[in-house]
Amino acid sequence: MSGAKKVTDLAAKAGKAIDWDGMAKVLVSEEARKEFANLRRTFEDINNQLQTKYSQEPQPIDWEYYRKGIGAKVVDMYKEAYDSIEIPKYVDTVTPEYKPKFDALLVELKEAEKASLKESERIEKEIAEMKEMKKRISTMTADEYFEKHPELRKKFDDEIRNDYWGY
Template identity: 80%
Template structure:
C-alpha cells in the first residue's frame, strides 16, 4: 500500500496508522500474553497475619479467568481474503487504465506538437475510423444539416 500512496499527507497518515498498529500489536504480544507474576504469600503473612492472608489466598486461587476464544477472526477472515482478491483485481485494472492513459497523454502531446503543420491525410492515417466516417457522410450526401 505504501508504494501506491502519492501525496505527503497520505504518507503521514499511513505512517501514523502503521505506528498505531505496531503499538497495539506489541502490547498484545507482550503485556497481555504473559502470565502474572506469582504472589509471595509468605511476605504478606509476616506483615499482615496468617488468617487474613489465607482468606485472600483462598479467594485468589478460586478465581478462574476464562481463556479468550477468538470467534471473530474465523468469521471475518474469508471476507478479508475476498477483499484482498478484489483489491488485487482493482489494482491490476487500475494499472492497465493508467498505462492506457499514459499512452493517450503521449499521443495528445505529440499531436499538440505537430498540429500546426499536420495535414488531414496525416491525421487520417492515425485515425482511419474518422476517415471512413467522413467518406460515408460525403458518399451519402450528408453535410451535417
C-alpha cells in the same frame, strides 16, 4: 508457556513476516503513504508493548508477608477468593468469520489491480498521443487530423451535407 507469552511470540513472528518496504513501494498517493506510516508506527508500538510490558509473568503474591502485616484471617479470605478465580480460555471465533471475507477481498484487490494497470497503460498511451499531437498541431493539416479521427470527418461531412453550420 503462558497466554501472554504466546501472544507476544505470535506478534513478534507477525512483525517479522510483514514486508513493510514491499507494501510501501506500491503506494501511490502522499495521503496513502502517511496513513501507511501511521499504521506501521502503531503496529510497532503495540508490538513493542507486547514484547516488554505484557510478556512478563506477574510476580507471585507473597501471602506470608501480608499475613504478618494484616492478619491471617483477612489474607486467607483474599487468598481463597484469588485462588477461586478462573480466567476463561480465549476461543477464537473471529478468525473463521473474517478469513473468508479477507480472502474474497484479496481476490477483489487483485482484480482491481489488474484493471488499474490496464487503465494506467491506456492513460499513458493517451498522454503520449496528446504530447505528439501537441508537437504537430501547428503544422498538421485537416486531412492528417481526420486520418487519426475518422469519426470527426464523418460528422463534419454530415453537417455540411445537411447544411448545418452551427447556428
